[in-house]
Amino acid sequence: MARVISMKDAVNEALDQEMTRDPTVIMLGEDIVGGTGAKGEDDAWGGVLGVSKGLYAKHPKQMIDTPLSESAYVGAAVGAATAGLRPVAELMFVDFVGVCLDQLLNQAAKFRYMFGGKAETPVVIRAMCGAGFQAAAQHSQMLTPLLAHIPGLKVVCPSNPYDCKGLLIQSIRDNDPVIFLEHKNLYASTGDVPEEPYAIPFGEANIVREGDDATIVTYGQMVGRSLEAADMLKKDGIEVEVIDLRTLSPIDMDTVLESVENTGRLVCVDEASPRCSIACDIAANVAQDAFGSLKSAIQMVTPPHAPVPFSAALEALYIPSAAQIAHAVRKTMED
Amino acid sequence: MAEITPILMPKWGLSMREGKLAVWHVAEGATIAPGDEIMDVETDKIANAVEAADGGLLRRRVGVEGETYPVRALLAVMAPESVSDAEIDAYVAAYEAPAAAGDEGEEGPSYEFADLPAGRIRYAARPGDGTPLILIHGFGGDLDNWLFNIDALAEGGPVYALDLPGHGQSVKSARPAGLDLMVDTVIAFMDHLKLDKAHLAGHSMGGLVAGTVAARNPARIASVTLICPAGLGAEINSGYIDGFVKATGRKDLKPALMHLFKDQSLVSRSMVDDLLKYKRLDGVQDFLTELAGNLFANGAQARQVAEALAASGVPAQVIWGEADAIIPAAHAGNLKGAATHLIPDAGHMVQMEKSAEVNRLVRDFVA
Secondary structure, three states, X not given: OEEEEEHHHHHHHHHHHHHHHOOOEXXXXXXXXXXXXXXXXXXXXXXXXXXXXXXXXXXXXXXXXXXXXXXXXXXHHHHHHHOOOEEEEEEEEHXXXXXXXXXXXXXXXXXXXXXXXXXXXXXXXXEEEOOOOOOOOOOOXXXXXXXXXXXXXXXXXXXXXXXXXXXXXXXXXXXXXXXXEEEHHHOOOEEEEEOOOEOOOOOOOEEEEOOOOEEEEEOOHHHHHHHHHHHHHHOOOOXXXXXXXXXXXXXXHHHHHHHHHHHOOEEEEOOOOOOOOHHHHHHHHHHHHOHHHOOOXXXXXXXXXXXXXXXHHHHHHHOOOHHHHHHHHHHHHOO | OOOXXXXXXXXXXXXXXXXXEEEEOOXXXXXXXXXXXXXXXXXXXXXXXXXXXXXXXXXXXXXXXXXXXXXXXXXXXXXXXXXXXXXXHHHHHHHHHHHHHHHHHOOOOOOEEEEXXXXXXXXXXXXXXXXXXXXXXXXXXXXXXXXXXXXXXXXXXXXXXXOOOOOOOOOOOOOOOOHHHHHHHHHHHHHHOOOOOEEEEEEOHHHHHHHHHHHHOHHHEEEEEEEOOOOOOOEOOHHHHHHHHXXXXXXXXXHHHHXXXXXXXXXXXXXXXXXXXXXXXXXXXXXXXXXXXXXXXXXXXXXXXXXXXXXXXXXXXEEEEOOOOOOOXXXXXXOOOXXXXXXXXXXXXXXXXXXXXXXXXXXXXXX
16 A cells, blocks of 8 residues: 655665565665674665665675775676676766766667677666755766766656656666666655555656646656746646656657647756756757747756856755746746 | 534545535525535546535535635535524634644545455445445446545445455455456455445446345345446447556556546546556556456456346346446346436446436435
8 A cells, every 4th residue: 555655765665675576686886785794783874875774684695785896886787687687786876977887888788789689788777866965066966968868778867756666666677777866855755655566667757737838847856846836837827737757768758749739838947967958858859849839939947057066055056946947937938 | 503504625535635616506595405416526636526415505605616625625504594694604704713623633534454365455434324335346446436425325324445356455466366356355355344234336347246246145235236337248348448458658548548438538647647556566467467358358248147146136226327438338228127227428437427326326225
């Protein structure tokens, strides 16, 4: 039955249930257990924010604390996936992807294509993403566009606990490499989540709110902000449709196009840097395939093209706000 | 003040917090009889007419068309002519506080669970005196298919609604997925609740289940109401069954669900989402595939109940939505000796589309 749990607990439950269901599902990463091999408490950390806390006691043979070498353990995970396991490697912060990018960009993403479809690489790279935690420029990035740009990788970024559990289970069962991005600012958010395991298919956007006046397309933390903006606009009689993409690769352009064909107005909201972003991608596709439906210029709401600031005051200004989103929607409604 | 009867925003299901008063069907000064449709209410899940629980003279409409109100908000006041306008004003003014307090404290009836031989079964209970009524949903449904019925029917006596195995929040691993599993579960459910005797009402596949339970245990079943039931003829819309079973996303599922209603605008985003959430649960796809294969393979109904039910002597009535696109309403005539009621302007989900009429028919029959 469904009960209210946090997104952090939804991740933990998905990992627990999948490791129980399938002994080939393994986890590896830095401090995902914490203290293994050392004197003192086992399971001291459970991941840097405690997401995998408690799993080691149930699945001691399926969890490996690795040395501080992303290039080594992400490579090991990719290799283990080709050899029959279903590894879930935790990259801690997606900002660290730089040191293990070859393993993903040139190896995992290419195997299915370069080995004539005979190689499968069912690996999941879990990583925290996003700003709002005062974690500074090297621990706060939203690198979805960078990863979605690579054919052969699937990229997932859930906005709520229900989607998080179902998409993580799907990621683990999927036979291709998946980058699973958990927004650290959403870990504490709560929602109804069934106790039973379930999988949400990739490439299916979720219409989180229906409306006929304008379409907001977004994902991750920006879904909540967009809903706040929709509430603000409703007071002025403006009904906004809010689409949560859920997966950035594959991407559900059909749902976006159908909505824009109805509303005629589009606002793309993205927490990633503005250049070559998910927002640009959506805007370009709509401009190409639904130009005739547009009643006004497409608007994009993104942070400035700058690293995420450390200062709390500046960081708050950096992240797109509900007011900015509402302003962009109003702009699409001007004559 | 005791003569004043409030009309409140109804609560349909656990998740409903507020509803929009879409349109009034009664004017101030009108005399309302219990069961009359008094207004239309819309939620993010569904729209429906609200029937009066009590009768009386409608003195004051408080709710405004097009406005949204929290559950149990005061929408109108009934009172005899002897009550003065000033008293009604005072009642309306005083009502605000208890509504706000009730909203926070009271959660309303919740679901319960029973551990039966098939596994864990979810059910809803409305206690009361008299022979209880058990509501049995159809293929792919759950107890919330009785959203507009359970509370109205509970005015006549105790009512239970369960999720059959493989459905709703009940066990998904019970096998084989077929009629016997469903029938045995209903009997085990009655045993669990220590119900010697009960009325049954079943919708669609639940009608086949209810009829079969009665035919096998006539001494324990006081009456059977079959609503758009399976089991009274051969034909069934295989396009719907296959479409429902195979759908994995909103785009496939919504067109399948449209077959269920005469008024297809009732298929809301939220209804589709809720069903997708159910269909995604591990085990559901396998269960429904097996069940559909056992009961409805190749567009034909494999199990029939008309003869056995007629022979059992258990009183039965048949209710059918005339525009049913899943199972032809013409099957209604195949149950010998049963009263049949064809309801115009309604499809397969007649208990939702014409809830007031179905509730009246069931209440009268059970009484």
